[in-house]
Amino acid sequence: MSKNALITGISGQDGSYLAELLLDKGYNVYGILRRLSSPNTSRIDHIINSIELIQGDITDQSSLNEAMRVSDPDEVYNLAAQSFVGTSWNQPVHTADVTGIGVVRVLEAVKHLAPSAHMYQASSSEMFGKVQETPQTENTKFYPRSPYGFSKVFGYWACVNYRESYDMHISNGILFNHESPRRGIEFVTRKITDGVARIKYGLSNELRLGNLDARRDWGFAGDYVDAMWRMVQQEKPDDYVIATGETHSVQELVEFAFSRAGLDWEKYVVVDPKFVRPAEVQLLLGDATKAKNVLGWEPKVKFKELVEMMVDADLEKLKKSK
Template sequence: MKRALITGITGQDGMYLGELLDSKGYEVYGLVRGQNNPKVATVREVLPNAKLLFGDLTDLGSLLRVIETADPEEVYNLGAISFVAHSWENAGMTTDVTGKGVLNMLEATRIHAGSDPSSIRFYQASSSEMFGKVQEVPQRESTLLWPRSPYGVAKVFGHYMTINYRESYGMHASSGILFNHESPRRGIEFVTRKVTTAVARIALGKQDGLKMGNLDASRDWGYAGDYVDAMWRMLQQPEADDYVIATGKTHTIRDLLDVAFHRIGIDDWSSRVTYDKQYERPAEVDLLIGDASKAKEVLGWEPSVDFRELIEMMVDSDLAEQETLD
């Protein structure tokens, strides 16, 4: 039975990855920050077989204790402060967790691996936000990185540190440059879930409308369940490498609103959505679209859920959830 350690197991990706690994017969360990973490109950419900260990990505000592207990063959570093808008308000904390936390996890893994650094396979959750002010369309593994947020900058640090540990120590360390990926488990603070939740509440008469920022920003949106499969595939390769994971199709926030409102029978949502400057980013990322040709060729990976199916899945889930709430 293989053992895997997942940091960020309380997040959307962590839970989907935990389910995938459990289905493949892994013994799953999850790193949780803080014993009073409110998401622990959800993780225990979704992943009853997972063993939860408490530690902090900013504390190397705690990571060494966790990795010694788990003794994993695979480490998936998904833990981060991942809400981009929050990173401008908390740039220091974002840097410590999302950037330097990667260094701490790499170092803990290297130390635990001892004389054979490649004996533990390491996955780093890189992000399309690293491309920021895009220098090439579509974006691929070789595209120049130009981050436009403290979150993006922190992700670039972690990405290059992963490459550095691979090249310096011979670690089997891979990065997945994942473009936006969503699901019913997405946090309510993210724009897709903000929209699908509001639409569900509007359908049920619990809300009149919603406030939005830039409706013309374009993203390459996929399904989180598909994307964690790509993570696993990377660590099964004989050689570590970096891969863009994306659908290769881009949609605007307007497209998102079109699909979500259509699902509840509203085709003209213009009177329901109002502009609010507070939701604009200080520096916007206008167009992200990924080229996942390498992942298709090497990993045999392709997305299985398209944009419309994804948003409809999320609206349906939020309708079911909102119907149970007062």
């Protein structure tokens, strides 16, 4: 008998890859989609006839309750969030409501309407912020440096509390940066690869960026959703760092991206102070040893392959539009 899975944030990068993975495994996939005047389903249009979308919002408890009733889930994946760190500085209260309190609303809906469901919570490496040790593990102290980061910390501890208080099967995936051609244009990785494509086709003559020295542990979103699924399948819930174990600077990403398109990055990149965060996270590097040993998970796509995949996709996209 097929399992039912409910995904919040199904129209996002991770939601779309996760939905594909679950469909391939024979699941009945339900997704919560906010009602907008122009809903953005571009990432899931190719599978939209194979999934069931439920109108709802992570800030509205009644709609989450209804989604639980309709989907009767065996598994719940909470991926919904205000997920852009930059925006969290301009909209801290909204970010706290969606990315923090929103987790509690999902937990309440699961507790009352799907108590036996296994739940995954999308936690983030941004919780480590001003890192207290390198590399970061499941035991590293959190020191968030943005409203997004401290909202994710709130959600993380909410899940731990519900797990221990109500014996619920809830796992936190502390995912380090993960990218793909489906990444939102506001994120630095996609901003760079899209910028490269625009410069290549003469649609732009510069790319303005912030801190080129910031270092991140970047992986492929398609690999990371597999880790989410593996966590939910475990007999006992737990928390896991998901990362590649490699760190690269924004400048390295820029160099690979421009090189892929046959361009000299130094001719086009401008460092603009307005893109520097009020409190910068300088270095993130994850240790996914626990995920490897317990889940049998390892990343497959390397950093350079990821950058080239994204550049190629943006070049193809602009080529078609031209």
